[in-house]
Structures are given as C-alpha cells and as structure tokens.
Amino acid sequence: MSLTVQFYTMLAMIAMGSFFGASLDTYNRFLKRGKRKRWIIFLNDILFWMLQGLVIFYILFLVNQGEVRFYIFIALVCGFSFYQALLKGIYAKLLEAIIQVVATVWIFFIRFLNGLIISPLKWIVILVVSIFIGIGKVLLGLVQIGLKVLLWIVKVIITPIKWIGKGLWRLFPKKVKFAVERFWTSFAGKLKHSKNKLINGMKWLYTRFKRKP
Structure with missing residues (x-):
C-alpha cells in the first residue's frame, strides 16, 4: 500500500x-x-x-x-x-x-391535503348520502300514501259487495243457510284436525331424531 x-x-x-x-x-x-x-x-x-x-x-x-x-x-x-x-x-x-423544519412541512402538507381533498370529499359523500336518504324518505312516503289510497279503493269496492252479499244471504232459505253453515263447520273442523295431525307428526319426528346418539 x-x-x-x-x-x-x-x-x-x-x-x-x-x-x-x-x-x-x-x-x-x-x-x-x-x-x-x-x-x-x-x-x-x-x-x-x-x-x-x-x-x-x-x-x-x-x-x-x-x-x-x-x-x-x-x-x-x-x-x-x-x-x-x-x-x-x-x-x-x-x-x-x-x-423542526420537516415536522412543520409535514403538518402543513397534512393540513393542506385535508383541506383540499379529504374535507371536500367528506362533505360530498355526506351530501350524496343525505340526498339518497331524502329521496328514500320521499319514495317511502309516496308508497305509504299509495297503499293507503289502494286500501281505501279496495274498501270502497268491497263494502257494497259485502252489503249485497249480506242481503243475498238473508234471502236464502233457512235450510240452505243451515247446510252451508254445517259444511263450513265440518270443513273447519277437518282443517283443524289435519293441522293438529301435522303438528303431532312433526313433534314425533323431532323426538325420534333427538333420541338418536
């Protein structure tokens, strides 16, 4: 060397x-x-x-x-x-x-970025969400009003039919009324019996499967 x-x-x-x-x-x-x-x-x-x-x-x-x-x-x-x-x-x-200089520049950059991009973007998102929420509330209100009007129309249509049905029912002979009432009572009883059978069968299957190891 x-x-x-x-x-x-x-x-x-x-x-x-x-x-x-x-x-x-x-x-x-x-x-x-x-x-x-x-x-x-x-x-x-x-x-x-x-x-x-x-x-x-x-x-x-x-x-x-x-x-x-x-x-x-x-x-x-x-x-x-x-x-x-x-x-x-x-x-x-x-x-x-x-x-100190780097920290100051970094803080300024963060504040600048927050003021120029993040804050406006946040307010834009809030505005868009608020608009959608407002539109949703208006649509929900219109749907509720429409349902109320529809129910009122159905009620207006059904009420005369109901009155006419009651009037016609009074004109039927007693034998016919009795036969219809008997048929309805029998049908309702059979329907209830079938429902009870179905429930009992499901309970039986549940107990059988539950007992298996």
Whole structure:
C-alpha cells in the first residue's frame, strides 16, 4: 500500500469516525430509549452496529480495497473524538432544526391535503348520502300514501259487495243457510284436525331424531 493510499485511508477513517458519532447521536435522538422496551432496543442496537460496520467497511474497500491495518482503528477513534469535541453541539442544533423544519412541512402538507381533498370529499359523500336518504324518505312516503289510497279503493269496492252479499244471504232459505253453515263447520273442523295431525307428526319426528346418539 502506497503512502498516498494510506493518507487517503487515514482521512477517510477520520471522516467515518465523525460520521459514526453523528449517526450515533441521530440514532439515540430518534430511538428514545426511555420509552422503548428492552428487546426493541436490543434489536435496534444490533441493526445499527451492523449497518455502521458495513458502511465503514464499504468506504474502506473503496479507498484501499478493504485492507485492515491498526492505524485504521486509531483514525476512527480520532474522528469520533474530533466530532465529540468540536462538532457534537453544532450537529445537535442542526439536527433539531432539520427535525423542526420537516415536522412543520409535514403538518402543513397534512393540513393542506385535508383541506383540499379529504374535507371536500367528506362533505360530498355526506351530501350524496343525505340526498339518497331524502329521496328514500320521499319514495317511502309516496308508497305509504299509495297503499293507503289502494286500501281505501279496495274498501270502497268491497263494502257494497259485502252489503249485497249480506242481503243475498238473508234471502236464502233457512235450510240452505243451515247446510252451508254445517259444511263450513265440518270443513273447519277437518282443517283443524289435519293441522293438529301435522303438528303431532312433526313433534314425533323431532323426538325420534333427538333420541338418536
């Protein structure tokens, strides 16, 4: 490895040490360890350290084909110390400012989206539903009025027929009336007897099927 490559490797590892310090502060800022469960913190820590290791090795591979030397670790520690001493405060303020800007833009976007699309769409849906409900109520009222008119017409038609039937029934001889009444009583009794038989048969079948294991 030439001196130029070693020099570039040192600079790259110092930069990666500072990058690691900034990444660690960013990770702790968003993780909020006091509000997380231990197993979530454990998994996130493993993923964080694996990602940092892969990034550092990738940069090292680009600079010197991935050759690991002792001075590389010293350069990483120097870069991390440089960040902690000089850049940590500046980066923390910059990170908070970026978070505030992103949060403000996000809130504005949500409010804009809600005012431009969601709220009008919601009112349109409410209006359409209200119109359909109103039309349904009107149609239901018309149907009810129509049924009432139809029942009134049927009643008007049936009432004279009923009066005529009663008048004709009075003109029939008593023997005919008695025969008709007897036939109707007999028919009603047979109908009731058949109904009772059907009910008893269904009960018998139900008990038979119920007793089977």
